[in-house]
Amino acid sequence: xxxxxxNGLLLGIIISVASVALSLLYGVTRIVNxxxxxxxxxxxxxTLFFSSPLDYRVLFLEKFSPLGxxxxxxxxxxxxxxxxxxGLLEVFLFRPLRKNDVGNIAxxxxxxxxxxxxxxxxxxxxxxxxxxxxxxxxxxxTYLFFDMTPRNFNVLIAGIIVxxxxxxxxTYTRLGKAMRAVRDSEExxxxxxxxxxxxxxxxWVASSMLAGLAGIFQATINDVRWNMGFLILLLIFAGTxxxxxxxxxxAMVGGFMIGILVQVSVGLPFMEGHAExxxxxxxxxxxxxxxxxxxxxxxxxxxxx
Amino acid sequence: xxxxxxxxxxxxxxxxxxxxxDVQELSFIEGELTSIIGPNGAGxxxxxxxxxxxxxxxxxxxxxxxxxxxxxxxxxxxxxxMVRTFQLTKVFDRMTVMENLLFSGSNVNNDSFLRSIFKLxxxxxYEKSLKDKANEIMNNLNIGHMADSYARExxxxxxxxxxxxxxxxxxxxxxxxxEPLAGVNPKLAEDILSxxxxxxxxxxxxxxxxHNIEAVMKISERIVVLAEGSLIADGSPSEIxxxxxxxxxxxxxxxx
Amino acid sequence: MxxxxxxxxYIFAFSLTIFSIYLVFFLNPEGAPRIVLNLFTFAGIYGLSxxxxxxxxxxxxxxxxxxxxxxxxxxxxxxxxxxxxxxREGVVITTGLPFxxxxxxxxxAASLFGLLLGLPAIRLRGDYLAIVTxxxxxxFRLLVRDLESITGGVYGxxxxxxxxxxxxxxxxxxxxxxxxFSASQGWVCIAAWIxxxxxxxxxxxxxxxxxxxxxxxxxxxxxxxxxxxxxxVWLKLQSFMLGAGIAGxxxxxxxxxxxxxxxTVFIPLLTFYVWxxxxxxxxxxxxxxxxxxxxxxxxxxxxxxxxYILFENANGQQLAGxxxxxxxxxxxxxxxxxxxxxxxxxxxxxxxxx
Numbered sequence: 001x002x003x004x005x006x007n008g009l010l011l012g013i014i015i016s017v018a019s020v021a022l023s024l025l026y027g028v029t030r031i032v033n034x035x036x037x038x039x040x041x042x043x044x045x046x047t048l049f050f051s052s053p054l055d056y057r058v059l060f061l062e063k064f065s066p067l068g069x070x071x072x073x074x075x076x077x078x079x080x081x082x083x084x085x086x087g088l089l090e091v092f093l094f095r096p097l098r099k100n101d102v103g104n105i106a107x108x109x110x111x112x113x114x115x116x117x118x119x120x121x122x123x124x125x126x127x128x129x130x131x132x133x134x135x136x137x138x139x140x141x142t143y144l145f146f147d148m149t150p151r152n153f154n155v156l157i158a159g160i161i162v163x164x165x166x167x168x169x170x171t172y173t174r175l176g177k178a179m180r181a182v183r184d185s186e187e188x189x190x191x192x193x194x195x196x197x198x199x200x201x202x203x204w205v206a207s208s209m210l211a212g213l214a215g216i217f218q219a220t221i222n223d224v225r226w227n228m229g230f231l232i233l234l235l236i237f238a239g240t241x242x243x244x245x246x247x248x249x250x251a252m253v254g255g256f257m258i259g260i261l262v263q264v265s266v267g268l269p270f271m272e273g274h275a276e277x278x279x280x281x282x283x284x285x286x287x288x289x290x291x292x293x294x295x296x297x298x299x300x301x302x303x304x305x
Numbered sequence: 306x307x308x309x310x311x312x313x314x315x316x317x318x319x320x321x322x323x324x325x326x327d328v329q330e331l332s333f334i335e336g337e338l339t340s341i342i343g344p345n346g347a348g349x350x351x352x353x354x355x356x357x358x359x360x361x362x363x364x365x366x367x368x369x370x371x372x373x374x375x376x377x378x379x380x381x382x383x384x385x386x387m388v389r390t391f392q393l394t395k396v397f398d399r400m401t402v403m404e405n406l407l408f409s410g411s412n413v414n415n416d417s418f419l420r421s422i423f424k425l426x427x428x429x430x431y432e433k434s435l436k437d438k439a440n441e442i443m444n445n446l447n448i449g450h451m452a453d454s455y456a457r458e459x460x461x462x463x464x465x466x467x468x469x470x471x472x473x474x475x476x477x478x479x480x481x482x483x484e485p486l487a488g489v490n491p492k493l494a495e496d497i498l499s500x501x502x503x504x505x506x507x508x509x510x511x512x513x514x515x516h517n518i519e520a521v522m523k524i525s526e527r528i529v530v531l532a533e534g535s536l537i538a539d540g541s542p543s544e545i546x547x548x549x550x551x552x553x554x555x556x557x558x559x560x561x
Numbered sequence: 562m563x564x565x566x567x568x569x570x571y572i573f574a575f576s577l578t579i580f581s582i583y584l585v586f587f588l589n590p591e592g593a594p595r596i597v598l599n600l601f602t603f604a605g606i607y608g609l610s611x612x613x614x615x616x617x618x619x620x621x622x623x624x625x626x627x628x629x630x631x632x633x634x635x636x637x638x639x640x641x642x643x644x645x646x647x648x649r650e651g652v653v654i655t656t657g658l659p660f661x662x663x664x665x666x667x668x669x670a671a672s673l674f675g676l677l678l679g680l681p682a683i684r685l686r687g688d689y690l691a692i693v694t695x696x697x698x699x700x701f702r703l704l705v706r707d708l709e710s711i712t713g714g715v716y717g718x719x720x721x722x723x724x725x726x727x728x729x730x731x732x733x734x735x736x737x738x739x740x741x742f743s744a745s746q747g748w749v750c751i752a753a754w755i756x757x758x759x760x761x762x763x764x765x766x767x768x769x770x771x772x773x774x775x776x777x778x779x780x781x782x783x784x785x786x787x788x789x790x791x792x793x794v795w796l797k798l799q800s801f802m803l804g805a806g807i808a809g810x811x812x813x814x815x816x817x818x819x820x821x822x823x824x825t826v827f828i829p830l831l832t833f834y835v836w837x838x839x840x841x842x843x844x845x846x847x848x849x850x851x852x853x854x855x856x857x858x859x860x861x862x863x864x865x866x867x868x869y870i871l872f873e874n875a876n877g878q879q880l881a882g883x884x885x886x887x888x889x890x891x892x893x894x895x896x897x898x899x900x901x902x903x904x905x906x907x908x909x910x911x912x913x914x915x
Contacts, residue, residue: 032688032691032692097897102897104687104688105624105687105688106896106900108624108688108691109836109840109892109896110892110893110896110897112833112836112892113888113889113890113891113892113893113894113896114889114893115889116830116833116885116886116888116889116892117886117889117890117893118889119885119889120881120882120883120885120886120889121882121886123878123881123882123885124879124882124883124886127878128878234692234695234696234699237692237696238696241689241692245689274707276703276706276707277703277704277706277707279699279703280699280700280703280704280707283696283697283699283700284700286692286693286696287681287693287696287697287700290681290684290685290689290692290693291680291681291684294684294685294689357788358787359784359787359788378787378792379784379787379788380786380787380788380789380790380791380792380793381790383787383788383789383790384790388788388789388790389788390788391784391785391788395782395784395785395788396781396782396785397777397778397781397782397785398781398782399777399780399781400774400777400778400781404774404777407771407774408771408774408775408778408789408791409789411771411774411775413790413791413792415771416771416772416774416775416791416796417772418767418772418799418803420770420771420772421766421767421770421771421772421773422763422766422767422770424766424770428771432771471785471789472788475789475790
């Protein structure tokens, strides 16, 4: 079971970062974003495009040459691309919907359509092949009581640092406070002089950048696939729900718990020979949590009246 | 002899440490028209939610006649003859006014899946009588001409009327009205008040939460005052008018 | 006035459907009967499923994104109860129930699964229910894939079609010889459309009944339903069971159309297909999904042409990519510009569901 802990932590950091992003967006806009996974994949695919060697032509219809940039610079560029993508989505799609008073459920269905559309654009333009970042292979080492490669260990540390920064930003900056104000009441905050349109735009950008980062993590630890985001989307939902949807801190912890649960469940006695079904365990736990504590572990019970 | 129809004992409810309702003992007497008043946030709506089963109390008991209904489902309480309305009007928007009333008036057997498949003659007869009753109520409330409109096309005041019509179609024993006059123009408010008065005279026990003190003073037989979740006064309108606790509660709030 | 515009909608939907079928004939001068039969078979099966989904979402307001699992339960239970072969080794099981007995149990099983999945709906509102249902459907699929010894997992179930095809009337065979289409698919197609006919008549009856009225009230406002002394939870569970049963039937037909059944059939995309059909036809309508389904499948079956225009020598991946991409565009477009679909009433639009 212990040998799975390292894998669990790595999956945990991916889901955790992605869950914070999803939860942030839900908190401010009340949108359950089914296209979240596609933004995650964009982070990975864009990084691949920026960083792959010039002669590497598997990608993009085999017509366009990758840019062959430094890997770290590629990551930053990819995150910017994701932020831009999220911003464009808000300005050209979700803001008009909001201005026309389109209901939450309709918007949810729109995000499903968007998810299918974008995912298959990846399939067409980035091909269905499983690909890897241009990084050399590394040997696993032992850290404390778990094994992982040095690179993955760095990913883990980087993820934790990013989440601490996000947590601090949300708690202490004007922007973070404004986001929480919009979350509590859009009407109220617009009366008190906060421009909720700008806040929502910034939320989309921030959420998408975090999602892109999660995608880069996922691709570094595993690989790049056109449907990589959709494959872990339900786990992200599970992480978000487990911690309490709309609470960033809850999403961080919930995401980690789901990641560890999924990987550790492989080692459970009754799961022997059923490793393929490991996601089912996490999803089942999510449903149980929702049944008995719909507000999640860290969520506040909403006052009904 | 006076009958305690509803009685409440040690009823407590708080949200995140903030006390919403804390009532030691309170009873409502059969046939009496009682109003619950109090400053904003006094816990009036929460109190309604607790006795109608829409929220569960942290502790304490609610009795309807001899039955303890503290943890009963709202629909079961409604079937016992206690029907409520809501502060924010809840009509079935995308159903016609007639359908709103037919649904509310129809009994559980009539709604059943199997009966709805077989559509026996008895169901048709029942629906016909229900329709007549709905028409009668709508005409009494001056919304008869809107019978085939979607409920969401009604004005705010008409929605209040529809909600009231829905509440009385089943001949309840007890009516809990949550701000029946909120957002209603003065003319209509007059009509609704006289309707409430008439319902009370017909023997229905009416308990209402209302902010319009003028109206409350005019028609109530008894007034209960809540502040910060607790009972601070209980008596006839004239007693309440001169009660120091009440004056303090209201004035104290305006000082803030 | 409402009825007048409503019948205009019908005429429009009907004409569009006829036109799209004509288009298929026009675009496929050769082998048209085979193509059209294939199209109508899928349209019938998916339309039936969308009719079931409409009971959930259109009538009761339940945001069900696990519809594929209802189809799956119906299909798997029915097939496993009949003689079949399953798994990598193709283990043959010769004993089993006759088709109609197995079908009945399969539909009941799907209904019961609907009941089970509906239980979270007691406490959860809209978007949470969406997440729970899609997750439960994934659990179902993962379990089916994993329980390879029973369900055949990714290797699937085969050799079961004869259980159903033995009831095929002989005129279909005569017709298939003349028109060059598969007789067994013809029988599935007929079965699907007969099912639709019965289900539509059945639902029409229910829609105008006190029960249908009660479901719509639940969709509008659960609290008010409770305050009127009605058990909203039980009404929601009944709705879940009815819609799931219909989906179960369509799942069985889907299995017989394919001739072999693997767990991959019931991926979330299947649910999204059915959603697209329901929205296209008209949320809350009874016959809408029928028109929606035919037009949807005409679009799907002709997108390959588009793929061949975009990519020379398009491979299977590119064909699928273009097809699904269009499904995504269709869902977004409908939801934004025509959320009431072909037949939905604007007054009953579900846009402002909270």
